[in-house]
Amino acid sequence: MTMLPDTYTIFWREMKRYKKSRSGILIRLIQPAIWIIVMGNTFASTRPLIQSVGFSGTYIEFMAPGVIMLTAIFTSIFGGVNTLWDRRYGFMNKALVSPVSRSSIALGKMLAISVISTLQSSLILGMALALGVHISNLLVIFPILLTVTIFSLGFSGISVIVAATSKSQETFWGVINFLGMPLFMLSPALFPLELLPSWLAFVARLNPVTYAVLLIRQMMTGTVQILPVAIELAVITGFVVIMVAIASYVFTREVNKPF
């Protein structure tokens, strides 16, 4: 089996490209930074509302997990766009005529996207800590970032699916923007589920982002309980496994068609 080394080859290439795009790394942090600084302060006075549903910290502390997830969602859902470049500029054909399997190419890309997403999110987490966000224990940084990595793998799957089926940049960005923002908004990233109208709360509970936000928030505040965490992990894992499987399948099917 050459699946693992092949996946690593593609991963290696994507990471090399990421490392060489230093300006991109910083540019992609501007948006979440604005969210955390501007939105975090704009809604600072909602603290009593949040306290009423049992969250004791400030609003910035409440929304920090949301912004970490915002970074994770958008870094990973945008990440697949280079699939389109690769197909147009021939790298894809180069990989396709080599003995590397099609699903290794998809998996390598997804792994790289989720690692990049984790790196970007860790910078935002660092920024949140610098802005005075308090976390229960510094060691929870690791399970938080692990959650981000696993979750991003699922979203990179979405990105790869859309990129593999799109024939143009325009289609890709259209679909991705249509998906990304609602998935972020329909979650407790910015506001507690308990305070949402019941139909919105219902929709939010169908959204995997919700479970990742809740999990990270519980880890940050040190209010982890076995049952909710088990449910959250189950939902996230299920989502990731399904997305990765669909992405490998769709990618393999699409790249065998003429571009």
Added chain:
Amino acid sequence: MYAVETDKLSKVYHSGLKAVDEVSIKLENGEIFGFLGPNGAGKSTTIMILTTLLKPTSGKAFVAGFDVATQAKSVRQNIGYVQQDSTIDEYLTGRENLELQARLNHIPKDIRTKRIDEILGIIELSDRQNEAAVTYSGGMRKRLDIGGGLLNMPKVLFLDEPTLGLDIQTRYKIWEYIKKIHDEFEMSIFLTTHYMEEADKLCNNISIIDNGKIKITDSPKALKNALGNEIVIFEINSEIKLEQLVSEIKKLATVKDVSTNGSIITVFTTSGDQLIPQIFQQASSLEIKIESISLTKPTLDDVFLSHTGRALREDEGKYDKKKMRERMRRIRA
């Protein structure tokens, strides 16, 4: 066993376009084979089938002895494919690009470094290997692309228009590399090109394809000889008795073929110096005045045009629009 062998290979796209129509070719081991044809003739589709990027609709194709449809993985282990457009990662260095290609081709770790050094030597990029490829000139990029195709020492190397868009100096250099590679590694090379000169210089055999069909296959020399050794081109003052003159010339023993373009007449012949006086004789008996006359040797261009015609391709306009759109997209990006 042939390096490449196809039997009635056909590809019909969803749009109904029959891009490749019962193509049968044979490429001997160690041969450089030229695949020539106008835009949209089916060259790219054929190469994509042979490199396992597309599945044929019908017919068979074997590369290095393996069936492209059922043994794709074995085919991929035995070929190198240098695409028309550059496929290098600009942000990676030249060496990293080769490293990536070596990994993709499962070249064992212990020989990877040595092999890359060797290839860098052949393509004369050793001194610039650690610079980002974005700083490379067009010719250097092409050399790097060709180097990538050689890394796994393939049995069959596919070169899709290797000198497209390169200056004359670079083109000669690339030809040198291709010859060197061919001599040193005894690879079979499948080459597509628009440049007849290139096919003439490099290829043992060529096939001319048009509208998906093979028109003719032979060595460049035999193809040129088939047209006659020499060409007489002359211009007459009036086209009134043109047809009469042409039919008279066609009767002459040394004439192989005659074509006309307005008042210019092209005669393919085995013996030009004997033919010229005869042409004058015929012309004066028909009271036609010859304005100018010249004697040349046929080139592969003439062979190409005699098999594919002079008319621009019907889809030429569409093709250009597509290219243009693609270019626009690149500019926007």
